[in-house]
Amino acid sequence: MENIYYPRQAKLKNIKEETPTIKTYQFELDKKLKFKAGQFMQLTVPGVGEAPFTPSSAPGEVKKMEITIMKTGKVTDKLHNEVKLGDTLALRGPFGKGYPMDKFEGKEVLIVGGGVGLAPLRALIYALFDRIEKIKKIHICYGARSPVDQCFKDEYGKWEKKKKVSVDLVIDKPHCDWKGKVGLVTCLLEKDYLSRSGVDIKNAYAVSCGPEIMLKFVTFKLLDVGFKPEQIYLSMNRRMSCGVGKCARCNIGPYYLCKDGPDMCYADIKDYPNVFG
Amino acid sequence: MNIYFLSESKLKNLMEILLEYGKVFAAREADIPSNKNSESRIFLGELDGNLIDDYHVPGFRAFDSFKSFVLPARSKVADYPDEKWIDIKEEKNKKVLVGLRACDLASFSILDKVFLEDKDYVDPFYKNRRESLILVSSDCTYSKDSCFCNLLGNYPYPAKAFDINLSKIDGGYLVESGSDVGDNILKKLSLPDAKENQIVKRDKNREKVVRNLEKQNKDFVKAFSKLEYLSSKTFDSDDGWDLGSTCVSCSACTNVCPVCYCFTLFDREGNRKERYERYMVWDSCQFKGFSQMAGGMNPRFSQIAQFKNRYYHKFFRFNERYNVYKCTGCGRCIDNCLGGIDMREVLSGAYNFARVK
Numbered sequence: 086m087e088n089i090y091y092p093r094q095a096k097l098k099n100i101k102e103e104t105p106t107i108k109t110y111q112f113e114l115d116k117k118l119k120f121k122a123g124q125f126m127q128l129t130v131p132g133v134g135e136a137p138f139t140p141s142s143a144p145g146e147v148k149k150m151e152i153t154i155m156k157t158g159k160v161t162d163k164l165h166n167e168v169k170l171g172d173t174l175a176l177r178g179p180f181g182k183g184y185p186m187d188k189f190e191g192k193e194v195l196i197v198g199g200g201v202g203l204a205p206l207r208a209l210i211y212a213l214f215d216r217i218e219k220i221k222k223i224h225i226c227y228g229a230r231s232p233v234d235q236c237f238k239d240e241y242g243k244w245e246k247k248k249k250v251s252v253d254l255v256i257d258k259p260h261c262d263w264k265g266k267v268g269l270v271t272c273l274l275e276k277d278y279l280s281r282s283g284v285d286i287k288n289a290y291a292v293s294c295g296p297e298i299m300l301k302f303v304t305f306k307l308l309d310v311g312f313k314p315e316q317i318y319l320s321m322n323r324r325m326s327c328g329v330g331k332c333a334r335c336n337i338g339p340y341y342l343c344k345d346g347p348d349m350c351y352a353d354i355k356d357y358p359n360v361f362g
Numbered sequence: 363m364n365i366y367f368l369s370e371s372k373l374k375n376l377m378e379i380l381l382e383y384g385k386v387f388a389a390r391e392a393d394i395p396s397n398k399n400s401e402s403r404i405f406l407g408e409l410d411g412n413l414i415d416d417y418h419v420p421g422f423r424a425f426d427s428f429k430s431f432v433l434p435a436r437s438k439v440a441d442y443p444d445e446k447w448i449d450i451k452e453e454k455n456k457k458v459l460v461g462l463r464a465c466d467l468a469s470f471s472i473l474d475k476v477f478l479e480d481k482d483y484v485d486p487f488y489k490n491r492r493e494s495l496i497l498v499s500s501d502c503t504y505s506k507d508s509c510f511c512n513l514l515g516n517y518p519y520p521a522k523a524f525d526i527n528l529s530k531i532d533g534g535y536l537v538e539s540g541s542d543v544g545d546n547i548l549k550k551l552s553l554p555d556a557k558e559n560q561i562v563k564r565d566k567n568r569e570k571v572v573r574n575l576e577k578q579n580k581d582f583v584k585a586f587s588k589l590e591y592l593s594s595k596t597f598d599s600d601d602g603w604d605l606g607s608t609c610v611s612c613s614a615c616t617n618v619c620p621v622c623y624c625f626t627l628f629d630r631e632g633n634r635k636e637r638y639e640r641y642m643v644w645d646s647c648q649f650k651g652f653s654q655m656a657g658g659m660n661p662r663f664s665q666i667a668q669f670k671n672r673y674y675h676k677f678f679r680f681n682e683r684y685n686v687y688k689c690t691g692c693g694r695c696i697d698n699c700l701g702g703i704d705m706r707e708v709l710s711g712a713y714n715f716a717r718v719k
Contacts, residue, residue: 086449086450086451086452086484086486086489087448087449087450087486088439088440088447088448088449088450088486089483089484089485089486090439090440090627090640090642091439091440091442091447091448091640092440092442092640093448094442094443129442129629131442131629131636131638132629132630132631132632132638133629134627134628134629135627135629136656157656157657158655158656158657159656160656161656173443175442175443296657296659297659297661298659323653323655323661324653324654324655324656326625326626326627326645327625327627329480329482329483330476330480330482330483331476331477331480331483331485331623331625332624332625332626332627332645333623333624333647333675334624334626334645334647334652334653335653336675336679337661338679338682339678339679339680339682339683344482344483358597358598358670358674359661359662359667361661362659362660362661362662362663
């Protein structure tokens with residue numbers, strides 16, 4: 086009988102500093118692992134604890150996996166402060182359902198990320214690139230606090246050069262190194278802005294990941310400009326412990342985000358209490 | 363199903379046979395010397411060979427639930443890195459539980475839905491513990507003010523899910539088997555068949571307790587028969603939940619509850635170099651930190667949101683997922699609440715508000 090709580094060893098092969106508080110960790114697994122974009126892993130810092138993270142690298146059957154992590158709590162503090170290259174950590178998963186890739190076929194995908202929320206979306210972006218012939222367009226909107234806080238800075242240029250892909254960036258406050266747009270990520274979702282970018286709202290899905298307060302206002306803005314609840318997918322990466330739908334803390338209504346999500350269709354959750362806390 | 367008669371004096375023989383199967387844990391009455399006026403209290407404890415002489419099966423549920431036999435308050439679930447902990451071997455040692463009530467049996471079938479019958483993830487530790495149990499249940503010969511099993515469609519006597527059931531009557535017990543294990547145990551006792559008048563007597567006892575429950579809970583029947591009134595809207599608003607204001611978030615209710623199973627995993631360093639241990643420990647949705655994230659966001663920030671969550675889980679979302687309410691009506695949460703909160707009154711309050719609206 087398989088022990089669902091047992092973490093498998095994973096060796097830390099590379100650490101890349103994205104921002105002063107966000108790092109991307111590359112792990113080598115003891116055997117190949119199949120994961121879908123949006124599915125998450127439980128990362129164990131031995132003796133300290135586990136926390137859920139969605140890999141940020143391209144999905145598929147992989148031996149190496151990247152996870153982009155912000156320093157915020159007990160496990161992530163230890164990870165940022167003490168864990169070194171070559172250390173052995175442990176992983177459990179993948180868990181959850183992931184993004185509904187089939188639904189995106191023949192559609193435009195509007196990706197709305199905020200802060201470290203771009204990490205799970207990066208896996209989705211690579212998954213979409215992988216089947217770009219089946220996707221109509223990919224619009225990437227990303228908001229960060231400042232240019233210093235942007236994840237995957239060296240990749241935006243490469244993404245933008247691809248056919249059918251647009252990238253829009255915004256930062257919260259004016260900054261001496263920033264010549265682009267200033268404001269919250271929702272300002273990229275204004276109706277005239279979307280139509281200038283050529284987004285065909287009727288034939289699009291929106292996928293968003295970021296702090297819940299951002300998800301809330303992104304959702305309201307999307308509804309405002311004409312998206313239906315069925316067209317909105319939110320990555321609700323809340324606190325989880327077991328990852329297998331048992332410990333009962335990550336629910337929205339009858340759904341467990343760990344087992345039924347963490348990427349939920351807004352239409353499925355909108356009528357339940359505390360959707361955005 | 364055959365019904366047999368077991369005289370009071372022969373109960374010891376049954377216990378001796380049960381001891382051959384494994385350790386026996388029983389609900390038993392313990393006198394509290396300092397507490398002259400009160401009735402004796404019923405606790406769970408191991409029943410070894412020395413205690414079986416004086417043992418009799420109590421007529422009511424134990425103070426503690428039997429939950430910890432399948433979900434201990436703390437249990438090790440991984441020792442890492444260590445290959446042998448990836449796969450868990452099946453447990454061979456049996457444990458016999460004696461004195462379960464219908465509500466206790468119902469609690470196991472509710473927990474099974476989560477830990478055993480989930481088609482994606484079976485908890486191997488739960489499965490081992492659950493399958494190693496032999497369940498000897500018993501009728502309630504009386505009910506207490508806090509009992510409300512009847513409101514959830516249950517009865518104060520077991521009808522299924524036991525290996526052996528004992529119904530107290532004058533001079534002994536009527537005995538039924540509910541499984542092959544039960545059949546084998548009873549075979550060893552070669553008991554006489556129950557007489558017709560004994561069965562009539564048993565049914566009269568059962569009827570009496572049912573009537574009593576109906577009488578004491580009559581004011582709550584409406585709220586419980588209309589649990590579908592508790593829509594998500596009812597839970598979205600704080601109106602109608604005033605009784606939760608005396609809750610002090612102590613988690614007594616979730617600890618004594620036979621079906622509150624929420625847990626957390628915690629890791630620590632093991633006693634060998636570079637070896638670590640993972641434990642599953644009881645958690646409680648009544649604690650503020652239950653769903654709080656490292657960044658500070660908490661989907662259930664207020665005390666009343668945490669309070670409502672327990673009801674929401676029991677009477678709405680568990681039913682949406684598993685088609686059964688996550689409550690057996692045992693009343694332990696009512697007996698143990700520091701804030702004097704009665705689950706029946708809380709639900710009636712929510713119902714009245716939803717209905718008036």
